[in-house]
Amino acid sequence: xxxxxxxxxxxxxxxxxxxxxxxxxxxxxxxxxxxxxxxxxxxxxxxxxxxxxxxxxxxxxxxxxxxxxxxxxxxxxxxxxxxxxxxxxxxxxxxxxxxxxxxxxxxxxxxxxxxxxxxxxxxxxxxxxxxxxxxxxxxxxxxxxxxxxxxxxxxxxxxxxxxxxxxxxxxxxxxxxxxxxxxxxxxxxxxxxxxxxxxxxxxxxxxxxxxxxxxxxxxxxxxxxxxxxxxxxxxxxxxxxxxxxxxxxxxxxxxxxxxxxxxxxxxxxxxxxxxxxxxxx
Amino acid sequence: xxxxxxxxxxxxxxxxxxxxxxxxxxxxxxxxxxxxxxxxxxxxxxxxxxxxxxxxxxxxxxxxxxxxxxxxxxxxxxxxxxxxxxxxxxxxxxxxxxxxxxxxxxxxxxxxxxxxxxxxxxxxxxxxxxxxxxxxxxxxxxxxxxxxxxxxxxxxxxxxxxxxxxxxxxxxxxxxxxxxxxxxxxxxxxxxxxxxxxxxxxxxxxxxxxxxxxxxxxxxxxxxxxxxxxxxxxxxxxxxxxxxxxxxxxxxxxxxxxxxxxxxxxxxxxxxxxxxxxxxxxxxxxxxxxxxxxxxxxxxxxxxxxxxxxxxxxxxxxxxxxxxxxxxxx
Ligand SMILES: Nc1ncnc2c1ncn2[C@@H]1O[C@H](COP(=O)(O)OP(=O)(O)O)[C@@H](O)[C@H]1O
Ligand SMILES: [Mg+2]
Numbered sequence: 001x002x003x004x005x006x007x008x009x010x011x012x013x014x015x016x017x018x019x020x021x022x023x024x025x026x027x028x029x030x031x032x033x034x035x036x037x038x039x040x041x042x043x044x045x046x047x048x049x050x051x052x053x054x055x056x057x058x059x060x061x062x063x064x065x066x067x068x069x070x071x072x073x074x075x076x077x078x079x080x081x082x083x084x085x086x087x088x089x090x091x092x093x094x095x096x097x098x099x100x101x102x103x104x105x106x107x108x109x110x111x112x113x114x115x116x117x118x119x120x121x122x123x124x125x126x127x128x129x130x131x132x133x134x135x136x137x138x139x140x141x142x143x144x145x146x147x148x149x150x151x152x153x154x155x156x157x158x159x160x161x162x163x164x165x166x167x168x169x170x171x172x173x174x175x176x177x178x179x180x181x182x183x184x185x186x187x188x189x190x191x192x193x194x195x196x197x198x199x200x201x202x203x204x205x206x207x208x209x210x211x212x213x214x215x216x217x218x219x220x221x222x223x224x225x226x227x228x229x230x231x232x233x234x235x236x237x238x239x240x241x242x243x244x245x246x247x248x249x250x251x252x253x254x255x256x257x258x259x260x261x262x263x264x265x266x267x268x269x270x271x272x273x274x275x276x277x278x279x280x281x
Numbered sequence: 282x283x284x285x286x287x288x289x290x291x292x293x294x295x296x297x298x299x300x301x302x303x304x305x306x307x308x309x310x311x312x313x314x315x316x317x318x319x320x321x322x323x324x325x326x327x328x329x330x331x332x333x334x335x336x337x338x339x340x341x342x343x344x345x346x347x348x349x350x351x352x353x354x355x356x357x358x359x360x361x362x363x364x365x366x367x368x369x370x371x372x373x374x375x376x377x378x379x380x381x382x383x384x385x386x387x388x389x390x391x392x393x394x395x396x397x398x399x400x401x402x403x404x405x406x407x408x409x410x411x412x413x414x415x416x417x418x419x420x421x422x423x424x425x426x427x428x429x430x431x432x433x434x435x436x437x438x439x440x441x442x443x444x445x446x447x448x449x450x451x452x453x454x455x456x457x458x459x460x461x462x463x464x465x466x467x468x469x470x471x472x473x474x475x476x477x478x479x480x481x482x483x484x485x486x487x488x489x490x491x492x493x494x495x496x497x498x499x500x501x502x503x504x505x506x507x508x509x510x511x512x513x514x515x516x517x518x519x520x521x522x523x524x525x526x527x528x529x530x531x532x533x534x535x536x537x538x539x540x541x542x543x544x545x546x547x548x549x550x551x552x553x554x555x556x557x558x559x560x561x562x563x564x565x566x567x568x569x570x571x572x573x574x575x576x577x578x579x580x581x582x583x584x585x586x587x588x589x590x591x592x593x594x595x596x597x598x599x600x601x602x603x604x605x606x607x608x609x610x611x
Contacts, residue, residue, distance in 0.1 A: 010404075010442045013395035014366050026392035030378065037380055102376040106437070109342035110393040111366035279345040281299070281336075 014111045023112045027120025028127065035090050035128045044089075045132060048082045049139050056143055068149035069243075075140040076155070076239040080162035083133050084169050084193060087125070091173025092186035094121050095275070104280060115272050122174050122268060129166050133159060157253065158238050164260035165236035169193050171267035178271040178278070195226055196233035203227050231263045288353070289445055289476055290318040290341065295350035297336050297500075310336040312500040314350075320444070323467075323477035325487055327590065328497030334480035335373050337497075338449050341478075342370060355444075366394065369443035373450050373480075375434030379423035383414050383433050386422065387440055394441040408436045413462075428459040435466065446470060448479040452487070464490060484587045488512075494586070496593055503593040512584045519559045522578035523569060525551045533572040540564050556582060 013019045035041060052075060059070040095118075098104040108117060137159055141151035172192045176185035195202075202223045205213035212219045235256050238248055297311040311333040318324050326334050339345045341352055343359040357364035377386045384405055391401040409415055412432040417425070422433065431451070438446060451467065452460050467490055471477055481487055488508060496504040504511060525533045530551055537543060537553070540561055547554035557565060562579065569576045 010396065010400060012366055012441055013397070014362060019395050022395070023393055026389055030389055034378065034380065101379075102372070102374060103378055105339075105344060105372045106370075106375065106377055106390075106434075107393065108344060109365055109368065109370045110390060111362035111395070112393050113362055277346070281339070281345055 012111070020113070020116055023116050024120040024123060027107075027112075027117055028124035031094075031121050031124025032127050035125060038090065040089055041086060041128070041132070044082055044086055045135065048078065048136055051078060052136070052139050052143050056146060059147060068144070068147050071140075071143055071147050072149065072155070073239070073243065075143070076158060076242070079133065079136045079140060079159065080165065080237070082136065083129050083162070083166045086132060087129055087166055087170040088173055088186055088189045088193070090125055090128070091170050091189060092177055092182045094125060094174060095177045096182045096185075099280065108280065114276050118174070118178070118271055118275050119268065122171065125170055125174075126167055129170065130163065133163055133166065154242055154248075157248070158242055161236040161238060161253065161256055164257055165233050168196075168231055168233070168236075168260050168263050168267070171264040171271070175267045175271040175274070178275040192230055193233065195230045197237075198234075199227050199230055199232045200234045231260075235259055287319045288317045289320050289355055290316075290478060291351075291353040292316050292337070292341070293351040293353075295337060295340060295352060296348050297333070297340060297345065298348045310500050311340070311347075311497075314495070314497070314500075314502055316495050316502075316505065318445075318476055318478055320476055321474050322493065323471050323491045324479075325491035325494040326478060326480040326497070327484060327487075327494055327586075328480075328482065330482050331499075332482075332497040333500040334482070334497060335449055336500075338373075338447060338478075338480060341447065342368070366441065367444045369438030369441065369446045371431075371434045371438045371446070371448040371451055375430050377422055377430070377433060377437075380421055382419060382421055383409055383436070384418055386433060387437055390437045391440055396441065404440065408439055412436045412466075427454045428456065431455060431459070431463065435463070439470075443475075445476045445478065448477070450481060451479055452481060452483060460486070484585075484590055488586045496590060498593065504589060508586070511589060512586065517559050518582035519557055519562055520546070520578070520580050520582045521555045521557065521562075521565060521576060523553050523555060523565075524575040524577055525553065526573050527551050529572070533574055536568055536572050537565070537574075540568060552577075 013022075055071050055074040058074075059067045062070045095104075098107075098121075108114065137151070137156075144151055169189060169192070173185065173189040176188045179185065180188070202213060205211050206220060206223045206227075208214050213223045214220070241248060293315050295311055295314040296309070299308040299310055300306065301308055314333075314337060316324070326337065328334055336345070340347045341354060341359055342365065352359050354364040355367055359365060378389075381389070387405045387409070388401055391405065396404070406415070406418075409418065412435060414429065414432055414436065417429060422430065425433070431454070435448075435451070438448070448467070451463055455463060464486060467477060467479070471490070477490070479490070491508060493507045494505070494511065495502055523537065525537075534553065537555065538545070540557065541564075542558040542561055543565070544556045545553055546556050555565075559581070566576065568574075
């Protein structure tokens with residue numbers, strides 16, 4: 001069998017940043033495609049859409065001037081949480097599945113760097129989560145409209161910040177999934193998320209004059225460590241400010257985004273460090 | 282070991298130790314393997330299950346790091362993508378994304394090799410057709426048989442027209458026809474000048490596929506070299522199949538074995554397969570007549586790869602399975 005279709009030598013473009021980008025996008029595309037087939041993903045999406053619709057009925061119980069408020073608050077709280085839950089669930093098995101199903105062994109011997117593969121996985125999942133966020137936002141906008149409200153720029157900005165938080169949690173999930181098995185990595189990612197959302201509370205408690213964080217030295221130390229090693233996710237949640245009608249200065253968004261993306265970079269760098277040397281047996 | 286221009290693959294004292302279990306117990310999967318593969322050559326990497334073949338291959342492809350030793354793939358460290366770009370690899374169990382169709386798998390792989398869209402579009406259907414998959418193009422891989430997956434695996438290994446093909450157990454798990462087809466394909470590739478490095482735990486019919494072999498047992502090389510040097514093709518030895526009279530079995534057998542240099546290779550009820558020096562053949566025929574036995578076959582002996590293997594690794598079959606991998610991949 002002659003496997004050459006022509007007599008000329010095939011051209012393999014493997015050097016340079018463009019070639020690397022195209023490999024990353026190939027991995028991302030496949031990751032997106034696989035995650036998009038996930039039943040859990042669609043289940044979660046469906047349930048959330050139902051909940052958003054249900055919030056209309058719920059808002060009927062509220063006082064007239066509170067109706068829009070209720071739908072707004074509900075969406076602002078639930079949409080990011082659902083995306084985060086998806087990030088944790090799919091992120092925890094992101095690498096494990098490839099290893100468990102042995103698909104990785106056919107891919108990594110190709111002229112692709114492990115770092116490219118890892119970044120491709122991250123980009124693919126991030127794209128899926130963006131799609132999910134947009135789908136939920138559209139549905140929410142419809143519900144708001146039905147209640148006589150509107151999807152304001154402020155709400156879009158709030159969700160934009162939430163997407164940075166989602167990316168951060170995804171990168172943490174990537175790191176833990178490079179390090180350990182699905183259940184443990186899921187739990188650890190969840191831990192980062194939960195503690196990340198309340199670090200500011202811990203911080204406040206340490207500043208206080210009373211309470212365990214202020215009085216017990218061991219708890220003080222623990223609090224300090226937690227505040228230092230866990231990203232402060234409250235940065236990305238401006239729902240309270242929106243409700244109070246507080247205007248957010250534009251450079252807050254810039255700073256919050258930079259803060260979030262540095263954490264993303266940090267977690268991805270850590271994942272690379274772990275994954276680069278790992279024996280894939 | 283001196284490095285030559287022609288060596289496209291060289292292992293130097295390769296060793297891999299795994300640590301297993303809570304206490305990190307050491308498992309030496311590969312010990313001190315050195316070999317070279319020259320351009321256009323075909324090397325059979327042989328050994329029973331669990332002898333370290335897959336582990337070595339994973340080291341060659343940088344899926345795992347050797348504990349000791351050095352690997353040169355096209356003169357480079359295999360962790361360099363540019364070295365791997367010239368390799369086509371068929372994994373032991375070719376698992377691909379089972380939600381993809383054959384064309385999609387190859388398209389993905391083609392992108393990783395940096396083939397442009399036009400080339401992929403031309404080459405993928407061509408290869409799938411050559412491998413007899415054109416009637417399965419619209420099916421997802423999840424419904425594929427082992428043989429069909431193997432074909433997809435081979436198709437993707439050829440996509441980039443690589444110089445070196447590394448196939449891990451290309452013949453295992455296939456039915457006789459499938460085996461024959463893959464064997465013929467590999468022979469074709471060899472004729473085309475591709476270098477071949479393939480592993481196998483089954484030895485029948487692979488002699489024609491390789492110039493040289495490296496036989497492993499428990500991670501160690503027990504025999505290595507060109508087939509023509511390793512296999513005795515002794516004109517001075519012959520092989521005979523003799524059927525003895527049942528009435529006087531023991532005496533008849535004793536009579537034959539009394540001839541100089543006669544050994545029993547196989548014994549089945551009253552049928553003996555004997556190995557003997559060729560100049561003893563007249564003596565044997567005389568004895569056969571004398572004891573009223575029947576000479577069923579007489580031929581010049583050529584040692585088979587299987588015999589060499591059994592002879593070198595005979596203690597393996599004695600203790601049978603000794604590793605989880607042995608049971609799994611059998
Ligand atoms: N990840 C691993 N951890 C521990 N031991 C392993 C691992 N992979 C392989 N081994 C052991 O290494 C030996 C060689 O295995 P392998 O390379 O798969 O053999 P082969 O491919 O020749 O059947 C076996 O004893 C196997 O149990
Ligand atoms: Mg094997």
